Amino acid sequence: MRVFIIGITGAVGGLLAEDLTARGDVVSGLVRREAQRADLASRDVEARVGDIGALTADALASLLGGVDAVVYAAGSNGGTRDVTDVVDGEGVVKALEAARLAGVTRFVLVSVLPEAWRERHLDEDQEHYFAVKKLTDVAVSMCDLDWLILRPSMLVDRAGTGRVALGPAQPHDEIARADVAATLAELLHEPRIRRQILELNAGRRRSPQPCERTSETRETT
Numbered sequence: 622m623r624v625f626i627i628g629i630t631g632a633v634g635g636l637l638a639e640d641l642t643a644r645g646d647v648v649s650g651l652v653r654r655e656a657q658r659a660d661l662a663s664r665d666v667e668a669r670v671g672d673i674g675a676l677t678a679d680a681l682a683s684l685l686g687g688v689d690a691v692v693y694a695a696g697s698n699g700g701t702r703d704v705t706d707v708v709d710g711e712g713v714v715k716a717l718e719a720a721r722l723a724g725v726t727r728f729v730l731v732s733v734l735p736e737a738w739r740e741r742h743l744d745e746d747q748e749h750y751f752a753v754k755k756l757t758d759v760a761v762s763m764c765d766l767d768w769l770i771l772r773p774s775m776l777v778d779r780a781g782t783g784r785v786a787l788g789p790a791q792p793h794d795e796i797a798r799a800d801v802a803a804t805l806a807e808l809l810h811e812p813r814i815r816r817q818i819l820e821l822n823a824g825r826r827r828s829p830q831p832c833e834r835t836s837e838t839r840e841t842t
């Protein structure tokens with residue numbers, strides 16, 4: 622499989638590139654600087670230089686020839702509102718359009734749990750970030766590609782456990798970026814899982830719970 626990762630120099634994107642390459646997939650991606658391109662080239666990963674804010678959909682589509690899937694793992698991760706709008710919002714819509722122009726049908730977006738941190742007071746910039754992410758999820762979910770949206774919990778840098786909780790609704794907790802990348806790699810190789818929004822959390826051995834309010838609900842009511 623040939624996979625193009627937007628955000629390949631990021632933590633999740635970089636781990637995903639490693640996982641896919643180890644499986645024998647051909648990975649390429651978008652980077653912002655020539656030094657990043659050269660570094661990836663030394664690891665047999667082809668990267669193209671460009672900024673998602675500056676590229677047109679046509680220009681991005683021209684980088685996607687022969688690709689089977691596009692993964693959008695780029696993000697502002699708490700930048701200014703303008704940067705959030707460009708990278709977490711408009712950039713995703715642009716990448717969707719580019720995928721369609723290039724005839725790439727599989728589009729996977731790394732998003733965020735929209736209900737994250739509801740037990741806290743979020744400032745206006747944080748609310749803006751979650752609103753943009755949610756609107757972008759809506760845009761992806763309305764497109765006619767074989768899209769998939771993965772919403773991980775809070776990302777942490779530690780070794781992967783190989784055990785995750787994946788489903789349509791997960792509590793906001795935390796998950797190792799390595800487990801997110803491994804899950805993305807598995808999902809990319811499972812074409813039957815398509816046109817779904819899936820939430821992702823660290824997996825734990827849990828005995829079945831009676832149906833009741835969650836601890837998060839109890840804290841806020």
Ligand SMILES: NC(=O)c1ccc[n+]([C@@H]2O[C@H](COP(=O)([O-])OP(=O)(O)OC[C@H]3O[C@@H](n4cnc5c(N)ncnc54)[C@H](OP(=O)(O)O)[C@@H]3O)[C@@H](O)[C@H]2O)c1
Pocket residue numbers: 627628629630631632633634651652653654671672673674694695696697698708731732733734772773774775776777
């Ligand atoms: N932080 C969390 O707890 C959390 C939780 C759930 C979901 N998420 C989401 O998960 C995703 C991945 O997170 P991460 O920690 O892997 O992110 P990260 O390490 O900050 O990586 C972000 C990536 O986006 C790229 N990027 C930023 N602006 C760009 C632009 N204008 N044009 C092209 N590429 C650009 C970066 O490139 P450079 O290397 O050039 O900067 C980098 O490759 C993000 O969308 C984030 O919102 C985060």
